[in-house]
Amino acid sequence: MPRKRKGADLSRSTSKARNLRNSRSERTEEQIQQQNTDARVRMAQLHQEEPEDTRAERNEVRRLEQRQSRRFTVSRRRTNDQQRQQVHRAFISDSFLRLAFQYEPDIEYYAHSKVVIGAIDKECPHCHALKFKNEPAGMCCASDKEQLPEIETPLEPLNGLLIGTDPDSNVFLKRIVSELDALLNEHNELLKIFKSHMHLIKHQLESIFVDSMHPLLMMLLESWLAIVQLHEKL
Structure with a gap:
């Protein structure tokens, strides 16, 4: 007989699971309560039919797991308390060495006499x-x-444009913002050009000889002069 393919089994299993999910989603509230009640009854019957030694063994395993969980929780809480006490002792002592690396939100650092x-x-x-x-x-x-030298009050109409008393103050301030924005964009573009030229020179460094008229060096100098002029404007 030919062996069954695993893909077919997986397909049937997936289809069965999908049908089960669909049937569960279509249940009414009364059906859900009835199924839960039936499940509790079946579980109670299973516990009654279970042998005494098996029930005792299961209860013992459960008690051991709960005891181990409580022990782990107590140990972790004790460790956290010890660390917090160490930080608190270091806080109230005269030495503040590396105390910032052991910050505890529960400690009122602002209440210290030295703070x-x-x-x-x-x-x-x-x-x-x-x-x-x-x-x-x-x-x-x-x-x-x-x-510092005292800041003198600008002359009119500049003072009115800056403090907002002039009718054209809004237009003047918006123009300043737009000019600064354009200047920053130009500065960013020049930086991109400079970085690209530096990257090109880095990869072709072996082929560059000491020649003031080399095209790559000329491009670098032009970019550098443009950046210097821009900083002079700022």
């Missing part, structure tokens, strides 16, 4: 900049050694 953030309400006596309470002196203006 003082506060508000930015202290004024620098030199430049009048607002600072934190314990911020080192000279962080803002190097103790009045660095002084």
